[in-house]
Amino acid sequence: MGNIINVKELAAKYKEEIKAFALQREKEGKSVPTLATVLVGDDEGSKYYLQSQTKVAQSLNLGKVNLQLPAETTEEELLATIHDLNSDRNVHGIMVLFPLPKHIDGKKISAAIAREKDIDGVNPVNAGLLFMGDRAFVPCTAKSAHTIIKETLGDITGKNVVIVGRSNIVGKPLAMLLLADNATVTMAHSRTKNLAAITRAADIVVAAVGRPNMFTSEYFSPGQTVIDVGTSELDGKITGDVKTDEAVEVAEYVTSVPGGVGAITTTILMKNVCEASELEQ
Numbered sequence: 627m628g629n630i631i632n633v634k635e636l637a638a639k640y641k642e643e644i645k646a647f648a649l650q651r652e653k654e655g656k657s658v659p660t661l662a663t664v665l666v667g668d669d670e671g672s673k674y675y676l677q678s679q680t681k682v683a684q685s686l687n688l689g690k691v692n693l694q695l696p697a698e699t700t701e702e703e704l705l706a707t708i709h710d711l712n713s714d715r716n717v718h719g720i721m722v723l724f725p726l727p728k729h730i731d732g733k734k735i736s737a738a739i740a741r742e743k744d745i746d747g748v749n750p751v752n753a754g755l756l757f758m759g760d761r762a763f764v765p766c767t768a769k770s771a772h773t774i775i776k777e778t779l780g781d782i783t784g785k786n787v788v789i790v791g792r793s794n795i796v797g798k799p800l801a802m803l804l805l806a807d808n809a810t811v812t813m814a815h816s817r818t819k820n821l822a823a824i825t826r827a828a829d830i831v832v833a834a835v836g837r838p839n840m841f842t843s844e845y846f847s848p849g850q851t852v853i854d855v856g857t858s859e860l861d862g863k864i865t866g867d868v869k870t871d872e873a874v875e876v877a878e879y880v881t882s883v884p885g886g887v888g889a890i891t892t893t894i895l896m897k898n899v900c901e902a903s904e905l906e907q
């Protein structure tokens with residue numbers, strides 16, 4: 627029988643570090659690390675996420691600016707808002723909520739966020755820097771999964787990691803982070819054959835698919851670490867990709883859903899805002 631990784635405890639440790647960082651900046655007379663979010667329209671999921679973000683920011687003594695623009699906002703108007711935030715010295719991190727209305731090109735918007743304020747790593751310049759192995763802001767979900775792996779296992783040199791899911795916000799950036807740690811990384815996706823045999827052979831399995839309870843015990847083997855990024859709604863409950871009760875019977879360490887990757891993502895976002903505040907001119 628393995629262990630469920632206590633991600634909430636890990637998040638609490640990082641939160642203490644963030645509070646201490648904010649206090650130190652205050653003592654030095656520097657500005658409060660501040661996140662600005664931009665919501666276009668009123669997507670319910672985004673609104674719920676923003677509420678929890680605001681609570682976390684307040685509890686950490688960080689600043690938060692919530693901009694809500696009408697759904698009819700044009701691409702030019704949104705770009706102008708981002709340019710204003712880019713040049714606002716009291717804003718250190720910028721996040722535009724997705725999904726955006728169809729008439730707005732999300733890629734153009736992501737690319738407009740100044741890379742020093744791009745705390746969710748959506749600007750392709752940050753993706754390129756990550757690819758080159760340089761310092762970059764990384765999408766928070768990928769960074770959260772990476773943080774959990776590192777805090778649980780320490781050195782992962784030579785470990786075999788299988789990441790199932792190759793999206794730009796999870797699978798690909800996570801692969802770059804793990805490669806930089808000298809892991810041997812395999813990317814799997816919807817066209818991968820014999821997936822269960824591939825995941826069973828890994829030391830670390832990351833499930834980032836979005837199919838609830840897809841990964842049953844046959845996907846795992848003893849001694850493994852299993853990170854479940856999946857968050858889907860099933861019968862009114864947030865459900866991961868991994869059948870946790872089965873995985874924990876076989877593997878050594880498993881994250882749960884809820885209480886796993888999602889339990890540290892906002893904290894990692896706030897940590898990025900703190901890092902961005904150190905970049906201010």
Ligand code: NDP
Nearest residue numbers: 767791792793796815816834835836855856857887888891
């Ligand atoms: P995407 O839909 O962008 O990517 C899903 C990936 O899974 C694709 O690469 C796809 O392959 C692959 N896939 C689909 N079906 C299968 C299958 N049967 N076998 C193997 N691979 C398959 O999702 P995201 O990366 O955006 O999100 C993944 C999950 O993570 C979702 O549940 C999402 O809700 C969750 N998530 C959680 C967050 C958190 O904070 N905890 C934040 C962000 C996401 P292909 O490329 O071939 O289509």
